[in-house]
Amino acid sequence: MDDSGIKKQNWDVKETELFLEILKELDMKKCLDGRKVRNNKLFKVAHRRMTAAGYHRSVDQLKFRWKLLKSAYYKCKREPDSPAPTKIQGWWRYEKTMVAIMESRHPLVGPGVNSDRNDEVTEESDGEASVLHWPQPCPDNTTQNLDLIIKMDPEMDSQLKIGFIGAGNMAFGIAKGILSGNVLPANVKVSAPSSRNLGRFQELGIAVTHSNIEVVCGSDVVFVAVKPHLVPLVLNEIAQHVTDRHMIVSVAAGVTLATLEELLPENSVAIRLMPNLPCLVQEGALLFARGSHAKQEDGALLRSLLHRCGLVEEGPEAWIDIHTGLSGSGVAFVYLFAEALAEGAVKMGMPSALAHSIASQTVLGAGRLLRDSGKHPAQLRSEVCTPGGTTIYGLHTLEQGGVRASTMSAVESATERARELGRKSTAGSRK
Numbered sequence: 001m002d003d004s005g006i007k008k009q010n011w012d013v014k015e016t017e018l019f020l021e022i023l024k025e026l027d028m029k030k031c032l033d034g035r036k037v038r039n040n041k042l043f044k045v046a047h048r049r050m051t052a053a054g055y056h057r058s059v060d061q062l063k064f065r066w067k068l069l070k071s072a073y074y075k076c077k078r079e080p081d082s083p084a085p086t087k088i089q090g091w092w093r094y095e096k097t098m099v100a101i102m103e104s105r106h107p108l109v110g111p112g113v114n115s116d117r118n119d120e121v122t123e124e125s126d127g128e129a130s131v132l133h134w135p136q137p138c139p140d141n142t143t144q145n146l147d148l149i150i151k152m153d154p155e156m157d158s159q160l161k162i163g164f165i166g167a168g169n170m171a172f173g174i175a176k177g178i179l180s181g182n183v184l185p186a187n188v189k190v191s192a193p194s195s196r197n198l199g200r201f202q203e204l205g206i207a208v209t210h211s212n213i214e215v216v217c218g219s220d221v222v223f224v225a226v227k228p229h230l231v232p233l234v235l236n237e238i239a240q241h242v243t244d245r246h247m248i249v250s251v252a253a254g255v256t257l258a259t260l261e262e263l264l265p266e267n268s269v270a271i272r273l274m275p276n277l278p279c280l281v282q283e284g285a286l287l288f289a290r291g292s293h294a295k296q297e298d299g300a301l302l303r304s305l306l307h308r309c310g311l312v313e314e315g316p317e318a319w320i321d322i323h324t325g326l327s328g329s330g331v332a333f334v335y336l337f338a339e340a341l342a343e344g345a346v347k348m349g350m351p352s353a354l355a356h357s358i359a360s361q362t363v364l365g366a367g368r369l370l371r372d373s374g375k376h377p378a379q380l381r382s383e384v385c386t387p388g389g390t391t392i393y394g395l396h397t398l399e400q401g402g403v404r405a406s407t408m409s410a411v412e413s414a415t416e417r418a419r420e421l422g423r424k425s426t427a428g429s430r431k
């Protein structure tokens with residue numbers, strides 16, 4: 001076979017970064033066990049995702065690129081002080097992600113272990129790109145992880161039918177996020193009693209109806225996005241149409257999995273999700289908990305659907321109310337702070353429009369730096385403070401106003417309120 005096309009590839013930075021991010025997200029450490037068939041599946045998923053992003057590389061090209069990246073990683077690991085040049089141009093850009101990928105599979109690559117450090121290649125050398133030599137079989141959960149990856153295959157998302165009951169702000173935020181992934185607008189339907197909010201969904205190409213039952217009958221995944229007190233009413237209405245085909249995802253604050261499961265037919269797959277409004281701009285923070293009949297792969301499917309909405313995490317149900325206070329409601333606390341920042345500037349004489357525009361950019365920049373640097377907020381705060389400078393004077397004033405205690409109390413109150421709504425929904429569902 002002529003493999004010159006495999007060896008001579010010009011990869012640009014963005015493409016390589018995307019490839020590594022995909023491998024990291026697919027958690028390849030758990031999936032590659034040296035068996036060619038599994039490697040192939042993993043690289044096929046990566047190939048589809050790269051293609052969807054506009055990068056057309058064959059599976060063999062991806063494997064060869066990965067082999068070169070691994071080779072560079074081992075070179076640097078062997079000679080940390082003055083690594084020999086690698087065959088990867090601009091290697092330093094990728095080193096951090098490679099370390100994250102490789103070192104998360106630490107038990108397999110540590111010193112003295114039969115690691116794959118000897119399978120280095122250069123672009124001119126061996127070129128046996130189709131077999132990756134992984135050191136030893138992964139534990140038995142490999143098959144399960146592979147199932148998860150296959151569930152997360154974007155092609156699968158594109159075939160799913162998604163329904164929303166309720167056409168409010170949160171349904172719109174999630175729908176926008178989902179559509180920026182692999183779900184097609186033609187596969188989405190939303191219902192609400194009045195047409196008032198439906199227009200903006202139609203603008204996205206989503207079908208609309210006034211019938212909740214129509215949404216359920218035409219969907220695999222149904223998001224229940226009505227106000228919490230309406231959840232029992234809606235679930236009573238749709239229950240007899242819910243089958244084992246469905247995954248019912250409630251975003252209602254406080255409404256517990258126990259309530260959802262009580263109102264749905266036996267063995268229904270129910271998930272409790274707490275999103276937040278920045279899903280609208282794909283910067284949401286979402287936490288979900290699975291009901292007693294929702295399997296790990298149902299969680300993986302939901303993650304895959306929502307991955308463009310922002311950060312998606314799974315946790316025990318007890319954390320959902322806390323997340324509601326921290327993040328579902330927390331965005332409103334941040335807006336209050338942004339508004340107050342701007343008003344402070346207006347008070348000092350700046351035009352309002354400019355003050356608000358700078359306040360929003362300040363919140364955005366502070367948030368991105370906090371997330372991307374991985375530093376503790378106190379560390380970043382100290383980096384802004386010059387001794388005797390302006391910031392420490394301002395911080396002193398904030399502390400005198402009790403901003404820290406009142407923010408903590410705000411999260412606490414919102415969490416408690418979510419718990420209270422949960423108790424009410426449980427009582428309501430038993431009536």
Ligand SMILES: NC(=O)C1=CN([C@@H]2O[C@H](COP(=O)(O)OP(=O)(O)OC[C@H]3O[C@@H](n4cnc5c(N)ncnc54)[C@H](O)[C@@H]3O)[C@@H](O)[C@H]2O)C=CC1
Pocket residue numbers: 165166167168169170171191192193194197212225226227228230233234251252253274275276277328329
């Ligand atoms: N807005 C937010 O930032 C967040 C909201 N949530 C939760 O999301 C849910 C929805 O909240 P929002 O979107 O803010 O509310 P919203 O008031 O904007 O939307 C509610 C929608 O439900 C529709 N509706 C009312 N009765 C209905 C029925 N019987 N059948 C079908 N649709 C019906 C309304 O027409 C409206 O379109 C709530 O349970 C809330 O706790 C969760 C996280 C954040």
Ligand SMILES: O=C(O)[C@@H]1CCC=N1
Pocket residue numbers: 253324328329
């Ligand atoms: O205020 C509420 O009840 C909803 C839940 C979290 C954000 N908004």
